[in-house]
Every structure is written in structure tokens, then in C-alpha cells.
Amino acid sequence: MMAPTQTLPDFYATKLQQPLPDLRRGDGHFAVFRLEDFPTSTDLAAVYGRKDFYKIMLGTGHATYHYGAQQALLAPGQHALVFTNAQVPYSWELHGLPYTGYCCVFTEDFLPAHTRLQPTNLAVFHAQGQPFFYLDTAQAAAFGALFEKMLAEQASDYAQKYELLFYYVMECVHGALKLAPAASAVLVGSRLVAAFRTLLAQQFPIVSPSQRLELHTAQAFADRLAVHVNSLNRTLKAATGNTTSQLLAQRLVQEARALLRHTDWPIGQIGYCLGFDEQTHFTHFFKRHAQCTPTQARQV
DSSP, rough: OOOOBBHHHHIIIIIIOOOOOOOOOOOOEEEEEEGGGGEEEEEGOOOOOOOOSEEEEEEEEEEEEETEEEEEOOOTTOOOEEOOSSSOOEEEEESOOOOEEEEEEHHHHTTTSSSSGGHHHSGGGSSSSEEEEEEOHHHHHHHHHHHHHHHHHSOOOOOHHHHHHHHHHHHHHHHHTTSHHHHHHHHHHHHHHHHHHHHHHOOOOOOOOOOOOOOHHHHHHHHHHSSSSSHHHHHHHHSSSOOOOHHHHHHHHHHHHHHHHHHOOOOHHHHHTTOSSHHHHHHHHHHHHSOOOHHHHHHO
């Protein structure tokens, strides 16, 4: 059974047995820890569920990582780099102690404070991306050195230290992506296209004048898929040759033609069902994409 979404204050209370500190003002929250600094190593284990924050963890030990409908076994002495997001539930099942390493946690607004990227624009944080990477000894040492830099910078008095910590996070992300760049890109791209097509198809056909599309803009689809609209556009353009808005417009025109020909619903009602609040907006849209007015299409 899945627990309610764990918040960042919950994480501090249960894992560190302390209240959430005000480490910075604005621009999100970021903190890095050694796993050994948790009150007990067994606190790594958690109830299966979602979190409202993002985490990167570098660890070694005997454990099983459960995420979504998948799991990954970490053998004794084996190293792994793991990225968690706010969409996919997960938990750790420990098979013995010790479990050592590092983790950093940050809120969704930490990355956008320093870049145009949202966390879900990065394959490692995308719900359909690759979040788990097995590491050899050399790779684990390299990522461990990066986490040590984070710890040192977090303890410093440097005024721009969170800017530098952002770059360390991005170095960690891109270091992981380089381990399997092609696989990650293809996986996220193909699954994102499939997820968009599924969402689009689920909204049709319109069978009642009281039915209205829930998703009728590119931004609405991007929000539902937890990606930036520009990322969704690029992925769909590469796979289909059309942007989100173009694919949506094609389907809207197809449905509009069917409703105009096979129902006696008022044109304004048809427009409303397809997401247009004003009949004039629907008429303008239909004429631009169908090269005729709704009235002309109904008369064919």
C-alpha cells in the first residue's frame, strides 16, 4: 500500500530528526548529506510512496530499490547512482548494514532559479526516464568526489555558493546521462510521444453536447505530462514532423468536421465542446485550418 506523498519537512523530521532549516531565502531549497550522518542507517528504508521533492543519491550496500513497477537489486559492495522525482513512487528495502554514500535533496524551483530547465526536462528526472545507474569503482569515486565538493561548498561562506551547487548538480546529471545517453534519449522520446498520443486519443470522440475537452492547449498537455512545453514540442516535432499545437489542431478539426456533419448541435456548442469559449474563436480557428467556415463544412 502506498503512503501519502512525503513532503520535505517530513523528510527532515523522519530521516534527520530535525525541522526543515531555512538554508536559503527564495530560489528553492537545496541540501546535501552523507548517508552515514542520518541518525540510523536503517532510516534509508522508507514506506513506498511519492515525495514532493527531488533527490540524487550515491550509495553502496545490500539493498533493493523499488520504483514504479520496477525494482533494482544492489549487491553487497555494489555502487549505484539514483535519481528520484515527484511523479514516481519508490522505496528502499535494506538487506543489511552498513549502507553508505551521499544524497542531495532539492525542491522543484531550485533548478529553474538558475536555468530555464525544469527538473522533468532532464531524462534522469522524467517519469519515463532512466533513474538508476550501476557504477563501477572508478565511476563511484568520481561521483563521490563531486558530492564531497557539494558538502564543502554547502559549509562555505561563499555568497554565490548555491549557484555553484547548481552547477555541481548539473555535472552529476550529465555525468549520469553520459553513461547511457542514447538509451535515455530514445526512451524518454518514444514514451513521451506515446503518452501524448494516448492523452489525445482518450478525449475523443465527443458524444454529448455537455462533454468538453479537458486538455485543449499545448501547455495543458505539457503540464499533464510533467514536461516543459518546449521539450514536448521538440520531441513531437522530431518524431512526427509536427508540434503539439499542430497535432492538436489536426485532431480538433477532424472532430469538428464529424460533429458538424453528423449532429445538429449549434456551432457555438460544438466549439465549446472542443475548448473554445467563444463561437468567433472557433470559427476563426476552423477556417484557418480547414479552409472553410463551420457553416460551409456543415453544408457539404
